[in-house]
Amino acid sequence: MHSETGRRPAYLHVLERLFGARRGRVRDLFLSRAAVIFLAVEETFFLYVLVALVRALAGRRTVGLLLRPMPIAVSPRLRCCFRRMVLRAMKRCRTVRTLTIVPFNVFPAFSTIADDWIYDFQLWDVTEEEREAVEQLRRERRPGNRFVMTALGTQSRGKGFDLFSDAFARFSVLRKRFTFLACGKVSPDIAEYALVLEEAGGVAVDRALSHAELLGAYAASDAIWCFYPRAGDHASGILGRAVQLGIPVVVRQGSLAHRLCTVENLLHIAVAPEQIIERLTGPLPPQNIAWGRYAARRFAQRSEATLREAFGMAPEPAAKTADASQGASPAISPSRDPTTTTAAFQEPP
Known part of the structure; x- marks a missing residue:
């Protein structure tokens, strides 16, 4: 868990830990004997196609x-x-x-353009140290008489911050049940909603959070606001870390995030804008730390196996896989093949 916005650096960090990946130059993409992975095909599409075809002539793998x-x-x-x-x-x-980083059973049409899928790295990258830090902060927390609903990361219309703030300000029943907390830089075009939230008694921290503050925000929360657009087709680090820590997430009804939560049986509340009162005043799923740990472990095992196959690496030994399923999450257990180095490429920031 590195920052609110560093999704691809977080991906590269996981690949470094698990497979010994390194950031590659353009020359490496064509010449590397090891497998090459592009972290965002959409952003370098023609280069990906060119590199993949050239490497295919030499029998070298591209992911x-x-x-x-x-x-x-x-x-x-x-x-x-x-x-x-x-x-x-x-x-x-x-x-x-x-x-893809979205399972095919969440959106079957993805199977027409991709060979396979993994779970988004940010659904299985929380380390044991981070998990223990959050659990320690939870034990030290003094619960109040209201639940804490938190919106993390950059706040924008696309993430439903306007609805988040407006609902809290308009409906006293929500203010009686929740404290609404927004932590992250607010987009200038909706800055007035931060004032609306604060005037209604909520809290808006209009800046990027440090790593320690992000952990503290998760520990203080009873639910995480993940109200992404219906057409949003990617997982979120905010949602993913909440899932791993066993914290319920609030998602837009009918969105891809809602489908993911339903298919994977994740703790969630699905909300349509016109039903926000009905849904948020209903039963709130309790936190489930053990389930979050189990889900992250399952996501990691499936994703690591798929990546190993894509890289042309030998499967994990059965004994090691069994040990991982009973003990520490494989998301934090390096599984490098000593004869293989993966060259990972991403565009400079």
């Missing part, structure tokens, strides 16, 4: 992650149709593996 597969999978726009056609054709190449 690409689709972070936002929805437009390519379903959009009628010419650009997306072209990319959809190219990815479908590339599925015939054995040395090229395109992966």
Whole structure:
């Protein structure tokens, strides 16, 4: 758990820990004997296709992650149709593996453009040290007479911050039941909603959080606001870390996040804007630390196995896999193949 906004650096960190990955230069992409992975195919699409095809001629593996597969999978726009056609054709190449970070059973159309899928790294990357720190803070917490609902990360309309603030200000029944807390930089175009929240008795921390503050915010929360757009097609680090820590999340009804929570049986409340009072005054799922740990372990095992196969690495020994399923999460247990180094590529920030 590195920052509110550092999704791809967090991905690279996991790949470094598990597979010995390193950040590569453009030259490395073509010349590396080891597998190469692109962390965001959408942002370097033509380079990904070129590198994959050139490397395929030499029998070398190339892996690409689709972070936002929805437009390519379903959009009628010419650009997306072209990319959809190219990815479908590339599925015939054995040395090229395109992966989504959303399970196919959450949105089956993704299977038409990708070879396989993993769980978003931020659904299984919390370390034992971070988990223990949050649990220690929870034990020290003095519960009040209201639940704490927290919106973390950059606050914007896309994340439903306007609805979050407006609902708290308008409905006294919510103010009696919850303390609404927003922690993260507020987008300038909705800055007035931070004032609305504060005037109603909520709390708005309009700045980026440090790592320690982020852990503290999770520990202080009874539910996490994850009200992302219905068409949002990627998992969120905020949602993912809440899931791993066993904290219920509030998601937009019918969104991809809602589908993910339903399919994976994650602690959640699905809310439509017109039903916010009804849903948030109903039963609140209790936190379940053990379930969060189990889910993260399961996500890690499935994702590591898929990545190992994509990289052309040998499967994990059965004994080690069994030990991991009974003990520490494999998300924090390095599983490097001593003969393989993965070159990971991402665009400079």
